Amino acid sequence: MNHPRFLGMDFGEKRVGLAISDSLGLTSQPLGLIERQSDEQLLDEIRNIIREHRVHLLVVGHPVGLSNRDTSRAKRTRRFVKFLRNNLEIPVEKWDERLSTTQANRVLNEMETKPSRKMKKRDVIAAQLILQAYLDHQNAKRPTSHD
Numbered sequence: 001m002n003h004p005r006f007l008g009m010d011f012g013e014k015r016v017g018l019a020i021s022d023s024l025g026l027t028s029q030p031l032g033l034i035e036r037q038s039d040e041q042l043l044d045e046i047r048n049i050i051r052e053h054r055v056h057l058l059v060v061g062h063p064v065g066l067s068n069r070d071t072s073r074a075k076r077t078r079r080f081v082k083f084l085r086n087n088l089e090i091p092v093e094k095w096d097e098r099l100s101t102t103q104a105n106r107v108l109n110e111m112e113t114k115p116s117r118k119m120k121k122r123d124v125i126a127a128q129l130i131l132q133a134y135l136d137h138q139n140a141k142r143p144t145s146h147d
Contacts, residue, residue, distance in 0.1 A: 004056035007031070007049060008131025010097065010123050011060055011077050016042060017123030019131045020053055026139065028131035030124045039080065043087055056090055061097030061130040095134045097126065 008028060010017035018031040036042050060081050063073045084092045
């Protein structure tokens with residue numbers, strides 16, 4: 001049986017990385033990359049993915065600066081999240097993505113990825129890391145059963 005899933009997003013002006021949870025909501029897998037042309041085009045593609053994968057929650061990485069200061073990228077992401085919330089029929093959560101790009105670069109370096117492929121893979125890995133952090137946080141809050 002397929003259970004509803006979570007969709008993770010690393011939002012960027014040019015590229016948007018996507019990841020999806022497994023059917024149990026425990027792990028995050030890479031889903032792909034969308035070349036962003038406009039908010040409307042991105043919204044259409046996200047809607048299709050939500051339908052196709054039975055997504056019931058979208059988690060968008062929120063780029064908070066290391067000093068907790070608001071950056072122009074954070075403001076743009078907040079506006080986009082508001083746009084999504086106004087146009088999607090599922091909840092949209094922001095999740096602190098601090099250091100996700102740094103972690104994604106570390107993963108790519110460990111994989112010895114060719115520089116020409118790093119940029120596109122980085123966005124998808126960042127989305128996967130954002131979603132996994134969210135899933136880990138949610139699963140840590142669940143009560144555990146003891147035998």
